[in-house]
Amino acid sequence: MTWIHKSFEGWFIRMASLVCRHKYWSLMLMLGLTFALAAQLPKTTIDTRDESFFYKDDPALVSYNNFRDQFGTDDAFIITLRPKKGLDRRFFTFLSLLHHELEAKVPYLDEISSLVNARLVRAEGDTLVVEDLLADLPKSAAGTARILELIDHYPMYDKLLISEDRSLVSIMIRAQAIRELPESELLAGFDDAMIDTRKDSEKYLSNSESTEITKAIKEVLDRYRDEEIEIFFSGTPAVIAELQASIEKDLRTLVPLAALLILTFLALLFRRVSGVVYPTLVVFLSLFSTLGFMALVNIPITMLTQMLPSFLLIVGVGDSVHIMTIFYRIYRKTGDKESAIVDAVGFAGLPVLMTSLTTSCGLMSFVWADVASVAQLGYVAPLGVMLAFLYTVILLPALICIFPVKPGIPVPEHEIPVADRIFSWIARLTTHRPFLVTGISSLLVLVAIFSASSVRFSHNGLTWFPHDSDIRTSTRLMDTVNGGSVMLEVLIDTGKDNSLHDPNVLKSFAKASTEVPKIELHGIRAAKAWSLADVVKETNRALHEDRNEAYTIPESRQLIAQELVLFEASGSDDLEDFTDMSYRTGRMSILAPFEDAILYKDYADELRDYFGQKFPGAEITLTGKIPLFVKLIKNIITSMAKSYVFALLVITILMIFMVGRVKIGLMSMIANVVPIIGVLGLMGLKGIPLDLSTMLVGSLILGLVVDDTIHFLHHFRRAFDQTGELETAVRMTLYSTGRALVITSMVLCGGYFIYLLAYLESNVRFGLLTGCAVLFALAADFFLVPALLTITYRKKAPIGGE
């Protein structure tokens, strides 16, 4: 190891000398790299769509995209109105005006549905009338009563356009699924063989369009604020748009706070301008480069990558701190800043490289994740950490060589009695009572494991928002009063054309519409299920003088086929929403409440079984948002397992390599796993689930905390070799490294606890857990590591002490 250390030290010295000799070139090189990458920043995108969590070949996404290609988007922006005075003439006028204004103002609109254009199929003598419910607004109380009567006459409207208790009325806005072709490519559209070669990200609407739609809707709604009518806004696309706004909001808060923390920390630590300005420049320029690289390779800011900016700032500044500390010490002694920085890079280069590598390994464990956006983090975050390292060892020496640096007043190095007394006490306790400390630690670990056993996996985008946020309030209202706000789509492929003309098949659809809302599992119960059968029943009733007893499926397949021709002939294109038009595949749409995806899994399985039994021989495909969420949960679980196993394995190997002894390497890993168990225990205690943001904590923290252990073991080994006494070695280690560990942990903790000020609950939870993990790791390094070292070394050496 000494040989490796020496050769690395020599390499870093040569590199730093080279930088100093060509300081201007080095500065130009790093600035050039920064500008080249930062020039890409305007291309930065944000993606909060549920699809962003999936690889493009994930079967769940493929199936969802196929569905969207056929039927368009499944989910809708939902505007819910609660008229305080009930459904009177004024309300219907209000609804009609709002509906038409939305129709005119909302971009990328595919379909807008409300009571205004609700389909009305009725008989008027020998005439079949297909029209919109509110084609003519009621002009009298009798007219209003007639509208209310018609609403009661059409079960299709219930829970979709109006709540059963008639207290809520909804406007559903569906956006286009697919972007229009650019004008330049239009003429090529006559080519039969033309294939859409656009990437999914170019083909389907993105966040920016979703945000545009949301903005347009909100602008219209703002003009319609009314004391008599409450307005709520929900639906999964609204959640996605709100998420983007919240991420932007959090970035605006967290990045400046992280910068402030860094500035304060550097000012307190170095007490001179150069100590603040240069490291700050280094971390910010490396951050710009990382974000520029993300934009260059089209990696968007997502729920996962949004944590990068503040993370990289906090982690990156540590590199500079290590080198600057040593630099100032040498500079004060020699007064030669160039040789001081060369020596500092030579001395601290290897530890900084090693800590960067371990942190990167922890983050790299995400590369194999089954959640696409987690994998993106696995590519970008290690790159960010290594870029921070590169800027530290090249840009920092160049800046120091070119610009003035004052040696400043020596930082008082006298011992702090209180801290040293505590360190001495820890050294005595852990070396004299190693089994007691290990026992108590084990007990705490056992308690944590017990508590962790109650932690469950979860994915519920709504819980990322504060409990009283508008989007949660609106969704809760829809779920409680209307019974649902998320779609589950079932495609039933009978395998034969015109099968949907078969009365028995249609009757099965009709029966499913009544039976599905009765299936309840884990508290999930569909509000409503509808299909082609409902259209046929409406048409059949209209053909039989609007008699309610004719609201049934006809017994003859010819009549069904002819009624469908009649319905088509009436000019409505609604049939496209229900079948593939060869009448082979039928679609059943199910409206369910917004729940945790982990609960959806069993429910979706139950539905799959139900439809399998109802339509024997048919191919059943469940798609829509709910099956996407179900697959996401599965991907979260496998991603987490892969990431933890990889991080543990690689970091253990790195530890053994760096410590140079298998036994000590493995022992040190115990101390590094304890914080993760502690965090899981805390999650159990606080009822925090393992979701997209909290699953990151384990591997991320492992890569970070292991650095402290490396520092601790290195110093311990040197001190032990010098003194041959355990307590003295531990005390010396704590006096030197211990203090540094406290400082770096405070910065890391501060960096993560900043997240407690975030708007998004998911960020708050992430910050709390990661911050606590840093504290747990510090405690493990101070108590458990010395105790375990004592147990390992006690046969070879006296405990000693003063």
Place this chain on the structure above:
Amino acid sequence: MRTFFKILAAMVFGLSAVTSNAFADDPEAWAIMEKVDTREDGDRSMVDMRMILINKQGKERIRSIRSFGIDRGEDHLSLMFFLAPADVSGTGFLTYDYEGGDNDDDQWLFLPALNKTKRIAAGDKSGSFMGSDFSYADLTTRRVEDYKYSFNEQQREVTVHGHKAWVINATPKDEKVAGETGYKRSIVFVRQDNFVVIRAIYFPTNGSTTKYYDVRKLEQIEGVWTGTEIHMTTKKGKRTVHKTILSFNNVKYNQDSVNEDLFSIRRLEKGP
């Protein structure tokens, strides 16, 4: 007269006998469209039509329809009977397409399984015609002065199927027209030698689809240029989501048996 297929060929952009260049954006484009409109298009027609509906997986569904058409003054009457598939055989569709004024068209559908004729009062015409890629609006008359015409900015003329054609943009003059037809604009390709619209691109008001109209076979029958194979393809982006191919056989004009008596409910209920 305007037979089913004739309407398709000539009315794609909405042309009527009532023409005026008062609204023309580009007089030259207007003049071309006027010639399209005044072109001889035959009367008292009879035709056997095959409607092939193709879904995005390439699966075909075939309907056979017998169609009759006659002009009555400026109005157009049409009668269609489904011959196949068996489930809808005998189903008949009678339309009185009134020219001008605010009169809604009259439509009746005869359902043999119920042995009943129903008059249909439908609000707009933008919905699919019989599940095809043609909308009902594609099959009915639209007034030429409802549109503004100009040459396409990208290409003023192109060669289509070996013939030179003008490329003309047609935009509804107001939202009412766009709402009724379901199209916010269209681009038409007019053959320069015979003023037949041989291609068109439609942009529906709602949704992200684009519709491509393409006359694949054009024949001169009894002196009338007649599209005998017409494709209408609905695309989302570059992807075909659905396609309809109409092919016409036994096209005959000026048939004595095609007279006004044919276009009655009694005749509708009698079947093909």
